[in-house]
Amino acid sequence: MSMRRWQVLTLLACFAWAAVQSWLPGQEPEARSRRYDRDPWRLVVPSGKNETAVKAAFQEALGPASAATVQVRADGEDVALGAVVESDGYLVTKASVLDGKITCRFKDGTVKAARIVGQDSNQDLALLHVDAIGLPTVAWHEGDPPPPGSLVATSSPGNEPVAIGIVSTDLRRISGPEGPQRPRGWLGIELGGGVSGVGVTSVAPRSAAAAAGLRVGDEIRQVDGAAMQSAAQVVQSVGLHSPGEAVKLLVHRKDANTEISATLAKANAFPREEPEDEWGGGPFSERRGGFPLVLPHDTPLRPKDCGGPLVDTDGRVVGINIARALRVITYALPASVVREVVSELKRTAGREQ
């Protein structure tokens, strides 16, 4: 909801880009105005840890894992990577991003429709099935998880890994909300003006509020017919709506009341205001908390790069990336956890059939 900070961050990103420009010859001079139009992690910096040469060196080790990595799409949009775990068509991926018609694109370019066999919302892992036989599968890392300092790469179905990184700590438990939260509608205003704090102090460009004609200085007297006494009450009332729904506002402007109807947007199109996010480096996964056991590593990924294999320098899969969590950390479910979930989901599905 805090628009002002979003603007500031956008501005800073531009400065940052200019700053990088000054000591990185050969970068595209294209200035990026919106924060998430660019891919901060994908910025291939000469002499950086994710420059092409480093990824190419890792690709040699990744061969089989890369062949077992798929691009997962929901309604035609890339939402995650996935890993083939059994040659007769079973794959795993991140569960909470699967919404719509699911397809998998394989390394050889074939695209297959996928069925969700089962989901473990505790681990945020889904078992998919595609109609295929003889698929290349991942080779699991056996034994203890790799110690801190171990090099890892996130494989892709393409010709190079998505990015490389290292294991940051031992396995840890991550508290936080388990399971996907109901998406909240996003209006795009900042409040705090007026006597009771229901005065609009800023309106985000391209937001639902801007489209509906809300202006700075407006006072929101009612939401859906209920009188508003405080900014918190407005936030709560608007938040009861899901994205795509309309909210009715009674707005006091220049000594007159106006009725305004705004169709809410998806809140996660904008940075979440988690305290640990104030150091930038996003976007982050929507579900990134509430995991019983994860392997934290420092590989910079986008949320849609989760769901696929995390691979060691022997080409063994040490885990499945499950959440882009912090500026400095991505979580992977350890191989042992994933294998247990897979057999459990298969067993449950078999019983139901």
Added chain:
Amino acid sequence: MQIVGYVFRRPSLVLATRCLTVCSALLLVAGSTAAVEPGDRPVTSAIASDPNPPKGVADLKALERTVQKIVAAVAPSVVYVAGGSGVVVSSDGYVLTVAHVARRAGRNLVVIFPDGRRARAVTLGNDYGLDAGLLKITDDGPWPHAEWGRSDDLNPGQWCLTLGYPVSFEHGKMPAVRVGRVLHDGKKEIITDGTIMGGDSGAPLFNLDGRIIGIGTKCIDLLVYNIHVPIDRYRDDWEKLVQGKDFDSLAPKQALLGVIPADGSDEPRVASVIPGSGAEKSGIRAGDLLLKFAGTELHKFAELPPLVQRHRPGDKVEIELRRGTETLKLQVKLGRRNAGDDQ
């Protein structure tokens, strides 16, 4: 360049205020342990300064073995302190951190080692310009410590490691490790793509010899823009830091005349002269009444400092003064003002 945030748990930091006080109580602490020094500048190995990317799996595995070895060796010396991080650099407990964690000389803090041990510490000096800060553990050691490296001979492209306690990572446990490469090796700051965030303020940056080359201070939104204070600047500042001085080594150099007024008096009369200053060398004495500084008449002592600050260290100015019944004209070469000096 604009900064998104200091890599610190508490975001509201004001470093603009310069604190130029010297805490004399700290001199006692520092005086008793001043034997520890950054030491000679060690030679950086060819492996540590190699700017080339690994050429294949064998190179990657070699890099991995080195990284794992360093992590195991240095992790015990990386401490959590006051919402940030730090690294112990001597067995008797000197701890490098950043000024926006230590904040000012003379604060009592607790540092927490990865094995859960807690030790009492006191903040020594801070260089607010560079954001360098120093602590001293006051409990008896020996403490696990890491070795000083060099930052003035970095090679862009060389690999590096950061260990610290980013927000949401527990202290009293193994610090979180990040890998990166040096992207820019400035004298005032090192830029790497080893990501740091809140809580990593004061987190050490190591080269592949396992030696400290920098200390984490800031980051911006871009993941490849993480800023560290070069370790050689801690060397440059060492004497002042150990003495518990809070200063700003990047502040413009200010001129110093070297005369001190009498307490409670407003007249431009010299009560004493700073030994070794330009005033003393030119022959100004206690009791002299200053009449003119560089041609400008003085009526109050308070008028003098701004006049001095119009000049730079080394400038020669004429001073007119009355001594007894005599009026004298003296040429004074201005010196350099240090923290805490009067005019």
